[in-house]
Amino acid sequence: MDKKTQIIEIATQLFSENGFENTSISKVCETSNVSKGLVFHHFKSKDELLREIFSSTTEKIIKMNQSINTENSPLTRLLELINSFFTQIKEDRLFFQLNLNVMTQPKTRELLNDLIKERSAFILNSVKQIFKQIDAENTEANSYLFIAELDGIALNYLGIFDDYPLELIKNQLIKKYKKKWNLK
Amino acid sequence: MDKKTQIIEIATQLFSENGFENTSISKVCETSNVSKGLVFHHFKSKDELLREIFSSTTEKIIKMNQSINTENSPLTRLLELINSFFTQIKEDRLFFQLNLNVMTQPKTRELLNDLIKERSAFILNSVKQIFKQIDAENTEANSYLFIAELDGIALNYLGIFDDYPLELIKNQLIKKYKKKWNLK
DNA sequence: TAATTGACTGACTGTGTAGTCAATGTAAAT
DNA sequence: ATTTACATTGACTACACAGTCAGTCAATTA
Numbered sequence: 001m002d003k004k005t006q007i008i009e010i011a012t013q014l015f016s017e018n019g020f021e022n023t024s025i026s027k028v029c030e031t032s033n034v035s036k037g038l039v040f041h042h043f044k045s046k047d048e049l050l051r052e053i054f055s056s057t058t059e060k061i062i063k064m065n066q067s068i069n070t071e072n073s074p075l076t077r078l079l080e081l082i083n084s085f086f087t088q089i090k091e092d093r094l095f096f097q098l099n100l101n102v103m104t105q106p107k108t109r110e111l112l113n114d115l116i117k118e119r120s121a122f123i124l125n126s127v128k129q130i131f132k133q134i135d136a137e138n139t140e141a142n143s144y145l146f147i148a149e150l151d152g153i154a155l156n157y158l159g160i161f162d163d164y165p166l167e168l169i170k171n172q173l174i175k176k177y178k179k180k181w182n183l184k
Numbered sequence: 185m186d187k188k189t190q191i192i193e194i195a196t197q198l199f200s201e202n203g204f205e206n207t208s209i210s211k212v213c214e215t216s217n218v219s220k221g222l223v224f225h226h227f228k229s230k231d232e233l234l235r236e237i238f239s240s241t242t243e244k245i246i247k248m249n250q251s252i253n254t255e256n257s258p259l260t261r262l263l264e265l266i267n268s269f270f271t272q273i274k275e276d277r278l279f280f281q282l283n284l285n286v287m288t289q290p291k292t293r294e295l296l297n298d299l300i301k302e303r304s305a306f307i308l309n310s311v312k313q314i315f316k317q318i319d320a321e322n323t324e325a326n327s328y329l330f331i332a333e334l335d336g337i338a339l340n341y342l343g344i345f346d347d348y349p350l351e352l353i354k355n356q357l358i359k360k361y362k363k364k365w366n367l368k
Numbered sequence: 369t370a371a372t373t374g375a376c377t378g379a380c381t382g383t384g385t386a387g388t389c390a391a392t393g394t395a396a397a398t
Numbered sequence: 399a400t401t402t403a404c405a406t407t408g409a410c411t412a413c414a415c416a417g418t419c420a421g422t423c424a425a426t427t428a
Contacts, residue, residue, distance in 0.1 A: 369428100370427105371426105371427085371428075372426085372427075373424105373426075374423105375422105375424090376421105376424100377421085379419095380417105380418080380420105381416105381417090381419100382415100382417095382418105383414105384416105385415085386411105386412095386414105387410105387412095389408105389409095390408105390410105391406105392407075393405080394405075394406095395404095396404105397401085398399100
């Protein structure tokens, strides 16, 4: 594997596990068997390395979203979205951890401001499109509430409760939305 | 004001504004006109100072919760809870910021693990009690979902969207729960 | 073959950090 | 008046950190 990629992968892992502020570049070098000089040859600062990592996680999210077939009914798409969210959160825990971490840390939040804005606008828009097709009423507020629900679940699962009944909650959430819109 | 209290107040403010990891004790001293030695006289480490601060914010949350009159109907209490949450989040932004910050930062999350567990158990229990009285069905899952909703709103408001339509969302949330349980 | 480029190294620098400690100030108790 | 107990200071230590830089090495180009 080429060393630049290696730096990115190890840094992603360490930033996720220990937090950005608590991971020194020296630690990244040590873990990935690379000299300090090389890191600063490829990335002009530690901050810049984080930006590259965060940038590529945004692409990952966008791709995840685009994999949802637009020919299905909006309710099906919503359920697919919920499903893929729960699958992701379980399988790629660290990925979500890093995202929560940098978005709630004032310094990194500031550093990544433009990227976060871009990403959140994209997500909001995707959800709005689905909601608009299901139920034109209160599209805006319902979209925000839906996003808050998922984000809150991620936050509670990863950071707050340590025996979070994820399956139970997933089923209840699905039930809720099915009930809400199947009746109409 | 006595200097110990002063240290706590300034530290709370700076930790909230800039994050725990990004606030040095020197900065706290400088801002509160106190010597470094005094901070370590009153608190045996920077971590211990954070624990005291976090501990007292938990008490604040518990008091906030206890102020809700248990003689009212469960639906009224739920609406009161929602209302006080939205009032708090607007008026005491920094308080929520700090909480999000330390709970999503692996190092501080670890440090405060016992306190976080205690606090989250308390909150879950309070919500469960209300939900049990309104609707015995799926009490557990619905309580978790409700908490996720509020936490997600806080996260989105404070960390993700920077023009979050808080009022709109509050109204929609209230409408949703009223509709759900007034019909029965 | 000689020159150029870019990946790569690791010792080094300067700064900021948490935490210590011996000394001093202060006010109440004996 | 003397002791006791604690609040307070700021210079100090030891260390970890991000970032630099002079120089090595290997591959490509002229």
